Amino acid sequence: MANDLFFVMHDNATGRMRLHARLTDLGLAAAVLGELMLAGRVTVGLAAGQIRLVALDATPPEDALTRTALDHIVAEPSHRFRTWLHFLARTALADVAARMTADGLLRPPGRRLSRRRVPVDVNIAAWPGGRVNLAIQRREPLHVQDRVLLGLLVATGGNQLVLWEQNPKYLSDAIATLPAPLQELIAQTEAAVGDSVISRR
Numbered sequence: 001m002a003n004d005l006f007f008v009m010h011d012n013a014t015g016r017m018r019l020h021a022r023l024t025d026l027g028l029a030a031a032v033l034g035e036l037m038l039a040g041r042v043t044v045g046l047a048a049g050q051i052r053l054v055a056l057d058a059t060p061p062e063d064a065l066t067r068t069a070l071d072h073i074v075a076e077p078s079h080r081f082r083t084w085l086h087f088l089a090r091t092a093l094a095d096v097a098a099r100m101t102a103d104g105l106l107r108p109p110g111r112r113l114s115r116r117r118v119p120v121d122v123n124i125a126a127w128p129g130g131r132v133n134l135a136i137q138r139r140e141p142l143h144v145q146d147r148v149l150l151g152l153l154v155a156t157g158g159n160q161l162v163l164w165e166q167n168p169k170y171l172s173d174a175i176a177t178l179p180a181p182l183q184e185l186i187a188q189t190e191a192a193v194g195d196s197v198i199s200r201r
Contacts, residue, residue, distance in 0.1 A: 001038065001145055002031035002065070002096045003105065004128035005152055008162055012125040015106075015116035018161050021093070022196050027156040028096050029088035030189040034148050035066050037181055042073060044081065044181040051081045051184065065099050081184070085192045133164045142174055144182070151175045151186035156193055 009024050010017055017024055036042045045054035058074045061067045069088060097117045100106045106117040119125035132150055135142050153159040154171055175186055
C-alpha cells in the first residue's frame, strides 16, 4: 500500500512530489501502519483514555520496513497512535523509496535530480492512481486496500491533486465501509495533517 501511495503522491515521469513533504511523510507513515493492519499484525485500542496501536502478531514480517515498524510498536506499546505516525514520518519517504528502489520500482536518485526517485516503468507508476480514478468514474466498489489508499489521499489533501473527479459521497462511503481500525487510521492521519498545517503557520 505504501508503494501505491508513493506512486500516487509523485509525478509518474519526473518523480516530483505533488504534496508538501511533511504531508507526504505523514501519508506514507500511515500507509506503513496500514500494511501492518491489513496483515493482521496490529490494531487500534483504547488505554488510559488514549488511542494506541496494539500488536496482535509480533512475528517479524519478511519485509524489512514493516518489520522495523512492528518491532518499535511491540517494544514501546504505551505510545499514542499519533506519536507513531509522527515517529515513522521522520523517515517514511526515504524508507519507502529505498524499499521500492530495492524492488526495482524506482531508479536510484541521480545527482541532478537530488532526492527525486523516478519510476522505472511509468505505466506501473500510473496504475494505482488510474485504478482508483476509474473506479470512481464508473461508481465501482473498491477493494479494502484501495479504499484505505483513497482515505489516505483524502486525509492528506492529495485527493484534490490526483483525482479526476471529486465525488464527496463516493469518498465518504468508501471510507465509512472500512473496518473500524482502518477508519481510525485515516482519522488519526487527518488529525496529524491538521496539526502539521497549523504548526507551519
